[in-house]
Amino acid sequence: MATRRPFFCGNWKLNGSIAESLALATNVRNGVATLRAADVVVAPSFTALHAVAKRLEGGSSGPVAVAAQNCHFEDKGAFTGEVSASQLADVGCKYVILGHSERRQLFGELDAAVNLKARAALRAGLAPIICVGETLAERDAGETLGRITAQLDAAIADIAEADLARCLVAYEPVWAIGTGRTASPAQAQEVHAHIRASVARKFAGVAASLRILYGGSMKPDNVRALMAEVDVDGGLVGGASLQAESFVRMIKEGS
Numbered sequence: 366m367a368t369r370r371p372f373f374c375g376n377w378k379l380n381g382s383i384a385e386s387l388a389l390a391t392n393v394r395n396g397v398a399t400l401r402a403a404d405v406v407v408a409p410s411f412t413a414l415h416a417v418a419k420r421l422e423g424g425s426s427g428p429v430a431v432a433a434q435n436c437h438f439e440d441k442g443a444f445t446g447e448v449s450a451s452q453l454a455d456v457g458c459k460y461v462i463l464g465h466s467e468r469r470q471l472f473g474e475l476d477a478a479v480n481l482k483a484r485a486a487l488r489a490g491l492a493p494i495i496c497v498g499e500t501l502a503e504r505d506a507g508e509t510l511g512r513i514t515a516q517l518d519a520a521i522a523d524i525a526e527a528d529l530a531r532c533l534v535a536y537e538p539v540w541a542i543g544t545g546r547t548a549s550p551a552q553a554q555e556v557h558a559h560i561r562a563s564v565a566r567k568f569a570g571v572a573a574s575l576r577i578l579y580g581g582s583m584k585p586d587n588v589r590a591l592m593a594e595v596d597v598d599g600g601l602v603g604g605a606s607l608q609a610e611s612f613v614r615m616i617k618e619g620s
């Protein structure tokens with residue numbers, strides 16, 4: 366059985382000046398400096414990416430990598446207001462969060478766009494963190510697993526096995542994001558196992574090592590129970606990643 370290294374990404378969403386982002390990133394880096402058991406990533410706003418990536422690069426106190434929260438699917442051209450994956454790589458990003466439910470719900474992002482973005486990210490050498498998740502109405506209607514399969518299949522369509530090996534998947538139930546209402550460990554495990562099995566049907570070799578993150582009101586006091594589930598490999602963390610102290614405590618609890 367593959368051992369999967371725990372992976373925690375703080376999604377800072379639309380928060381933070383450059384100075385605030387640098388302070389938070391520095392405190393996270395210092396807080397996990399002696400930790401060798403997990404991959405740690407922070408995802409600032411576009412405006413702070415370059416400064417934070419510079420602050421975190423190299424360094425003897427243990428690397429913390431940088432993710433962007435979105436990218437465009439074309440590499441360049443007349444796309445006013447967009448940022449390409451290669452531009453993100455240029456400022457020092459290693460990862461990009463794609464298909465977050467806030468983008469899907471608030472900005473009309475469709476499954477097909479998530480797929481194009483994932484392929485653009487892979488072309489640029491970034492590792493996509495592909496988000497999937499059901500709404501409360503879908504869960505109540507018994508549609509959770511079907512919804513997840515549809516989102517996942519669309520997102521990874523036409524991605525080769527070697528490229529999929531560079532991707533991560535984040536299960537973020539929409540009803541658990543920013544609500545304080547976490548999926549129970551059993552609810553998370555059911556969906557995570559389903560994701561792994563879906564990937565295994567296509568690419569058995571990748572499925573066992575694919576890291577599947579949970580996101581949705583993950584906190585220092587619930588991370589341990591979630592991480593105890595066999596298919597929960599880490600977290601995509603919103604609110605609790607905005608304070609270095611709680612993010613670091615969570616990573617330590619969960620690793």
Ligand code: 13P
Binds near residue numbers: 583604
């Ligand atoms: P919260 O941790 O604030 O619920 O946000 C989760 C999330 O959306 C991470 O991408």
